[in-house]
Amino acid sequence: MILELHSPLDMHLHLRDGDMLKLVAPLSSASFAGAVVMPNLVPPVADAEAVQAYRGRIMDACGGDVFKPYMTAFFRSYTEKELERLRDLVFGIKLYPAGATTNSEGGVKAMKDAEATMAMMQEMGIPLLVHGETHGFVMDREAEFLDIYRNLAEQFPRLTICMEHITTAAAVRLLDEFENLAATVTLQHLLITLDDVAGGMLRPHLFCKPIAKRPEDREALLKAALSGHPRLMFGSDSAPHPVHAKEACGCAAGVFTAPIALPRLAALFEEHDALDRLQGFVSGHACALYGLTPPAKTVRLERREMLVPDAYEGYGQKVVPMEAGCVIPWSLMQSGFTKMT
Numbered sequence: 001m002i003l004e005l006h007s008p009l010d011m012h013l014h015l016r017d018g019d020m021l022k023l024v025a026p027l028s029s030a031s032f033a034g035a036v037v038m039p040n041l042v043p044p045v046a047d048a049e050a051v052q053a054y055r056g057r058i059m060d061a062c063g064g065d066v067f068k069p070y071m072t073a074f075f076r077s078y079t080e081k082e083l084e085r086l087r088d089l090v091f092g093i094k095l096y097p098a099g100a101t102t103n104s105e106g107g108v109k110a111m112k113d114a115e116a117t118m119a120m121m122q123e124m125g126i127p128l129l130v131h132g133e134t135h136g137f138v139m140d141r142e143a144e145f146l147d148i149y150r151n152l153a154e155q156f157p158r159l160t161i162c163m164e165h166i167t168t169a170a171a172v173r174l175l176d177e178f179e180n181l182a183a184t185v186t187l188q189h190l191l192i193t194l195d196d197v198a199g200g201m202l203r204p205h206l207f208c209k210p211i212a213k214r215p216e217d218r219e220a221l222l223k224a225a226l227s228g229h230p231r232l233m234f235g236s237d238s239a240p241h242p243v244h245a246k247e248a249c250g251c252a253a254g255v256f257t258a259p260i261a262l263p264r265l266a267a268l269f270e271e272h273d274a275l276d277r278l279q280g281f282v283s284g285h286a287c288a289l290y291g292l293t294p295p296a297k298t299v300r301l302e303r304r305e306m307l308v309p310d311a312y313e314g315y316g317q318k319v320v321p322m323e324a325g326c327v328i329p330w331s332l333m334q335s336g337f338t339k340m341t
């Protein structure tokens with residue numbers, strides 16, 4: 001059986017930089033027609049020059065693959081002039097609460113400091129993407145942030161606000177309270193709970209932020225994704241860290257899923273008789289919501305077993321994927337169609 005996906009998009013992707021970028025970019029450009037690339041580099045991508053330079057490095061790393069990076073800038077207080085330059089260069093601006101996750105120390109310390117920039121973004125039609133976590137108890141950080149989302153959605157009704165990588169049933173419910181809220185959900189949060197991360201031996205390659213939550217949260221996320229919720233999109237949040245940073249006492253937060261994302265999503269949606277909803281989840285909803293016209297790219301999957309490598313290595317980097325060593329019943333078909341001829 002062959003499944004064709006038209007212009008699949010990853011709406012939340014970390015490509016990193018340097019040698020790691022060279023290793024992981026082709027693993028995304030092989031599967032997707034484009035991706036929303038996160039700006040949390042060191043230093044963060046926080047001005048027009050940095051956005052343009054990073055885009056160039058990403059395109060070089062993707063080789064000849066048909067792949068459109070939808071760039072983002074790291075949220076800070078921008079002047080109107082800076083935003084006017086950025087709006088033609090970025091898909092959106094990504095807000096990190098200071099210290100909430102990887103490379104977010106330079107993020108927003110108090111939401112009130114962010115309001116002036118958000119008001120201008122609303123007028124300019126620049127989407128706001130948010131890592132929605134407080135600094136509370138680790139299992140409550142997203143739930144506590146929902147009031148902030150509610151206030152922002154009310155204060156800026158014409159601003160599209162994307163709740164990135166939602167992990168709770170409460171966030172799914174909030175999605176239906178405001179038309180200007182959207183959300184991405186990762187592969188891992190449709191599959192695992194905190195029990196998979198820490199219920200037995202601690203599994204560093206399943207640790208990410210926001211942390212995986214309870215079974216009822218996973219069920220709510222899965223139900224919304226399988227039902228084709230029009231404002232819920234796939235965003236892998238594929239977040240590669242070198243194996244020594246994951247298999248460590250202080251384990252970096254991030255799950256690396258880019259190479260298995262589409263085959264594993266096909267298996268999941270097939271398991272729930274929802275394969276017909278996959279196209280919308282990985283492309284249609286995002287295109288409709290944001291008015292995107294991604295490059296035409298047909299990605300073919302076939303029902304042939306894929307053995308997930310123990311690691312991906314190259315350019316002096318080594319990254320362990322989720323489900324390393326496991327068998328997925330779907331595979332990406334190798335086809336020349338995805339290369340620029």
Ligand SMILES: NC(=O)N[C@@H](CC(=O)O)C(=O)O
Pocket residue numbers: 014040101102131207208209210237239240253254255
């Ligand atoms: N999700 C993660 O656990 N980590 C991401 C950052 C982020 O998306 O929060 C990363 O860049 O490593």
Ligand SMILES: [Zn+2]
Pocket residue numbers: 101131164165209210
């Ligand atoms: Zn995040």
Ligand SMILES: [Zn+2]
Pocket residue numbers: 012013014038237239
């Ligand atoms: Zn992320």
